[in-house]
Amino acid sequence: xxxxxxxxxxxxxxxxxxxxxxxxxxxxxxxxxxxxxxxxxxxxxxxxxxxxxxxxxxxxxxxxxxxxxxxxxxxxxxxxxxxxxxxxxxxxxxxxxxxxxxxxxxxxxxxxxxxxxxxxxxxxxxxxxxxxxxxxxxxxxxxxxxxxxxxxxxxxxxxxxxxxxxxxxxxxxxxxxxxxxxxxxxxxxxxxxxxxxxxxxxxxxxxxxxxxxxxxxxxxxxxxxxxxxxxxxxxx
Amino acid sequence: xxxxxxxxxxxxxxxxxxxxxxxxxxxxxxxxxxxxxxxxxxxxxxxxxxxxxxxxxxxxxxxxxxxxxxxxxxxxxxxxxxxxxxxxxxxxxxxxxxxxxxxxxxxxxxxxxxxxxxxxxxxxxxxxxxxxxxxxxxxxxxxxxxxxxxxxxxxxxxxxxxxxxxxxxxxxxxxxxxxxxxxxxxxxxxxxxxxxxxxxxxxxxxxxxxxxxxxxxxxxxxxxxxxxxxxxxxxx
Numbered sequence: 001x002x003x004x005x006x007x008x009x010x011x012x013x014x015x016x017x018x019x020x021x022x023x024x025x026x027x028x029x030x031x032x033x034x035x036x037x038x039x040x041x042x043x044x045x046x047x048x049x050x051x052x053x054x055x056x057x058x059x060x061x062x063x064x065x066x067x068x069x070x071x072x073x074x075x076x077x078x079x080x081x082x083x084x085x086x087x088x089x090x091x092x093x094x095x096x097x098x099x100x101x102x103x104x105x106x107x108x109x110x111x112x113x114x115x116x117x118x119x120x121x122x123x124x125x126x127x128x129x130x131x132x133x134x135x136x137x138x139x140x141x142x143x144x145x146x147x148x149x150x151x152x153x154x155x156x157x158x159x160x161x162x163x164x165x166x167x168x169x170x171x172x173x174x175x176x177x178x179x180x181x182x183x184x185x186x187x188x189x190x191x192x193x194x195x196x197x198x199x200x201x202x203x204x205x206x207x208x209x210x211x212x213x214x215x216x217x218x219x220x221x222x223x224x225x226x227x228x229x230x231x232x233x234x235x236x
Numbered sequence: 237x238x239x240x241x242x243x244x245x246x247x248x249x250x251x252x253x254x255x256x257x258x259x260x261x262x263x264x265x266x267x268x269x270x271x272x273x274x275x276x277x278x279x280x281x282x283x284x285x286x287x288x289x290x291x292x293x294x295x296x297x298x299x300x301x302x303x304x305x306x307x308x309x310x311x312x313x314x315x316x317x318x319x320x321x322x323x324x325x326x327x328x329x330x331x332x333x334x335x336x337x338x339x340x341x342x343x344x345x346x347x348x349x350x351x352x353x354x355x356x357x358x359x360x361x362x363x364x365x366x367x368x369x370x371x372x373x374x375x376x377x378x379x380x381x382x383x384x385x386x387x388x389x390x391x392x393x394x395x396x397x398x399x400x401x402x403x404x405x406x407x408x409x410x411x412x413x414x415x416x417x418x419x420x421x422x423x424x425x426x427x428x429x430x431x432x433x434x435x436x437x438x439x440x441x442x443x444x445x446x447x448x449x450x451x452x453x454x455x456x457x458x459x460x461x462x463x464x465x466x467x468x469x470x471x472x
Binding site for chain 1: 238306307325328329332333334371372373374413416417451452453454455456458459462463464465466467470471472
């Protein structure tokens with residue numbers, strides 16, 4: 001937690017926010033802050049600044065809010081739903097890297113049971129995004145869409161969001177090397193552990209998505225995602 | 237496991253290797269291969285090719301070994317010892333990405349107890365490297381050095397390995413942006429969760445290491461490592 005992130009429901013009065021249990025524990029036990037100490041805070045979807053720690057009330061009293069959150073990555077990520085423990089880490093990591101729109105997509109090789117995992121409850125997904133923001137000192141919550149049907153997503157939704165963006169689908173075969181350092185925004189689709197199937201690849205192609213590979217090495221989704229984002233926007 | 241990796245101790249005769257339990261389980265239960273089926277195999281520190289699966293003997297019979305392993309990353313990684321569960325994932329990931337020399341280094345903010353973790357036994361470390369190779373379809377085992385004392389490493393060992401390489405140390409403050417797309421080999425040092433301390437930064441500087449940052453976002457070690465490697469050698 002590199003930032004104490006304050007949500008609207010924590011507002012007590014104009015400049016006072018009630019800290020939740022997790023934040024109080026972190027402030028007192030990890031940061032070892034006491035009454036009157038300064039905290040680095042951010043307002044959810046807002047600015048970053050300093051607050052005074054009111055240990056008695058368990059509140060943060062805003063002193064200044066003048067720092068803009070870090071720049072967003074100009075990339076919309078479509079991710080075939082990974083297995084739950086990998087999803088958790090991946091959501092935190094891509095949020096920390098600055099992705100602001102995430103689509104969790106069904107695919108032939110995604111196990112049906114994954115969609116029923118407790119990791120996919122609204123509250124649980126929200127908590128991973130928050131952890132990603134806290135890690136990276138960001139405040140802007142990503143938007144997360146569940147796309148439980150592959151075909152309607154690719155045929156109906158994808159065309160509406162592709163406008164003005166480069167569309168890329170990661171796939172090890174019949175692909176060209178993934179480009180380095182894009183200057184325009186993009187949509188990137190990353191498949192399940194077993195890869196996209198033939199029908200899916202055909203659909204991506206029909207939608208105008210270009211097939212790209214990462215070289216000879218096969219990487220896990222949790223490694224491939226930061227590698228691809230860094231390669232597409234290395235100086236970000 | 238995208239490659240069945242065969243070690244010298246598995247040799248039965250010229251072209252026959254005894255498969256271990258973990259490999260047999262993977263071949264039969266995940267790959268669902270049976271008697272006479274073809275397996276993609278690699279010889280540890282050697283070539284990649286095909287073998288016939290002898291399910292009766294539990295052996296792989298080499299048919300061809302003509303494919304070279306993927307190219308190594310021209311980067312030597314110095315990693316402040318991360319907490320054990322992160323070390324495990326990080327070792328697998330950096331091995332999968334093609335790093336061939338890894339130094340696990342002590343640092344003021346590394347908890348002493350980490351060095352006593354069962355994750356750091358020879359057998360356990362070896363197994364993470366092997367898993368990284370199996371993931372990436374590589375055969376060349378990285379060399380892993382434990383550098384349990386910071387100062388002797390930076391003063392005595394580092395100068396001997398820096399020759400002809402760019403030396404970079406990741407640090408969020410008093411740093412310039414990490415370069416993109418190096419054309420020469422490098423040594424990269426990545427700090428512990430709490431960062432390098434002042435003395436350590438001074439020592440890195442004296443040794444000729446350049447301080448580089450990744451931008452406003454603070455990333456976990458497990459994310460920062462693939463991001464940095466991909467940024468330094470994006471087209472690798």
